[in-house]
Amino acid sequence: MPQKALLLTHALTAPDAKFVVADIAVPEPGPGHVLIAVHAAALNPVDWIVAETGRYVSSWPTGLGMDAAGVVERLGEGVVKFGVGDRVMFAGTVAGPTIVTTFQQFVVMSVDFVAKVPSNISLDQAATMPCTVATAAFGLYQAKQQPLGGLGLTPVWEEGGRGKYAGEPIVIIAGATGVGQHTIQFAKLSGFSPIITTASPHNAAYLKSLGATHVLDRALPLSALPARVRAITAKPVLYGYDAVSVPETQNALFDAVAPGGQILLVKRTVAVDEAKVVERGTYVARVFGDVQAPGMQEIGRTLYAHFTQLVEAGEIKPTRLEVLPDGLAGIPDGLQRLKKGISALKFVAHPQETS
Ligand SMILES: NC(=O)c1ccc[n+]([C@@H]2O[C@H](COP(=O)([O-])OP(=O)(O)OC[C@H]3O[C@@H](n4cnc5c(N)ncnc54)[C@H](OP(=O)(O)O)[C@@H]3O)[C@@H](O)[C@H]2O)c1
Known part of the structure; x- marks a missing residue:
């Protein structure tokens, strides 16, 4: 079964550049990895910076998205830290060993950089935090x-x-x-x-x-x-x-x-x-807030080992948010609004609600 992903065909400076919702393969989780169904993906300024400049992009079309929360769907070999059905949050990476983008329905992540979402917040709220x-x-x-x-x-x-x-x-x-x-x-x-x-x-x-x-x-x-x-x-x-x-x-x-x-x-x-x-x-x-980038992984792992507890205790709180309509198709408008300027607000899309 394919999944839906939002792809950008070229940097937005190119005359024929456009966002498309396309079918791509659902990846298989390898050892130490989990497959996560993305229920909430938050938008960040880096998304429109990448879309406009092509920075960090090695080939087109490209996915985008640095923040997500969802539910564990499948476990790779040896994974004991998470179970199927766990609610989790994680960040995408533009510089990790494998590029991970979150404006899609399913993502494979290393368990080192995934944290459980405590019961005091929603998946939408969780998606506002990782990056x-x-x-x-x-x-x-x-x-x-x-x-x-x-x-x-x-x-x-x-x-x-x-x-x-x-x-x-x-x-x-x-x-x-x-x-x-x-x-x-x-x-x-x-x-x-x-x-x-x-x-x-x-x-x-x-x-x-x-x-x-x-x-x-x-x-x-x-x-x-x-x-x-x-x-x-x-x-x-x-x-x-x-x-x-x-x-x-x-x-x-x-x-x-x-x-x-x-x-x-x-x-x-x-x-x-x-x-x-x-x-x-x-x-x-x-600062470079990419937890999987070379040089950041050690502190990234340590942060992820404590992330759930900090949020559960109410010491680190989610950002105020607005949910965008139309699943993945609503993201390009959200990026335009983000570029124009928002105030203490995060936009969150629901990839599973893409028609
Ligand atoms: N280096 C990295 O790894 C890394 C990682 C993440 C983000 N960033 C960068 O960090 C910056 C912030 O990202 P973000 O996602 O946190 O931003 P954001 O939430 O989208 O920022 C929106 C806020 O910016 C405030 N603002 C804009 N210009 C301001 C100024 N001159 N003085 C004071 N407040 C100002 C506005 O405050 P008011 O509503 O109060 O006016 C608004 O609420 C961006 O430039 C982003 O690219 C870098």
């Missing part, structure tokens, strides 16, 4: 290494990690992004205080409910950020996480963090002047 939770956690807890690395903090899942940074301020630019929301939640678990973020004012109460202590209006001039931060805390800020990393926010965060501090970016391009970085002794790194 941004990994990006938040890797950014904070991966070892310090450049250019791809983390802030080197003690993870909350390690002994002594909980509350370790009590009394230490952190600035998280763009708290209402999915990445920002999960970074705020991990920062709270790590004990940071104050947790200062930027967002549209209508998201302030929501972000405070996740753990932010101060929400600065993102419309304020970014040149005022260092002074606004100093008015909140007299302590030098040593840690910053920029969850949008456009040139203006990178530079404002760099100026808000004290000399010798550390900042983490989510984009490929570092916009802060290199000479200034050296002069101030600031550590600047870029």
Whole structure:
């Protein structure tokens, strides 16, 4: 029996590029792998970036999609960690040993990078988390290494990690992004205080409910950020996480963090002047939230070993979501809406409801 998948024929810059819902084979799970029926697949900015630029694509047509939740359908040899019928969540990969995309009805995954969905959340909610939770956690807890690395903090899942940074301020630019929301939640678990973020004012109460202590209006001039931060805390800020990393926010965060501090970016391009970085002794790194990419697998496995528990305890929460109509066929419109801009919201499609 074939399955339905959303495929893109060429990068969207090509005149004849189009999305098609096509029949493709259902893959067989090998040893240590499971076949998962995808019931919910969430949309991320990287999906439209890949669709427009062809980045990470080695051949066309290509699948897309980095976030999913579903039900285990079949077990590969030796799998004891999961049973048929288990509700699970997982991320796609653009750089793993085998590329995995989630805008399709069935996916094979290594059990190392799959987590059970606890009973306190739905599959739709679960699908909103894998990509941004990994990006938040890797950014904070991966070892310090450049250019791809983390802030080197003690993870909350390690002994002594909980509350370790009590009394230490952190600035998280763009708290209402999915990445920002999960970074705020991990920062709270790590004990940071104050947790200062930027967002549209209508998201302030929501972000405070996740753990932010101060929400600065993102419309304020970014040149005022260092002074606004100093008015909140007299302590030098040593840690910053920029969850949008456009040139203006990178530079404002760099100026808000004290000399010798550390900042983490989510984009490929570092916009802060290199000479200034050296002069101030600031550590600047870029995160890569792909749990199966080379160099990320070890921390990816550790995160997945603790993911279910963090969600079950209500310590890491799903993002607010809207379900798209028409199964896989509804995704291209969703990507357009995502590109135009959404506010603290994730779009989720139901691949099994594709006609
Ligand atoms: N490096 C990696 O591995 C990796 C992984 C995942 C994502 N990313 C990147 O991380 C970024 C965030 O991804 P996401 O999925 O979390 O985004 P998202 O949820 O789609 O972000 C939407 C939010 O962005 C906020 N925003 C946009 N520009 C802002 C600015 N200048 N200042 C403050 N807030 C701003 C808006 O906040 P308001 O509603 O409050 O206005 C909006 O709610 C994207 O650039 C994505 O490509 C990188």
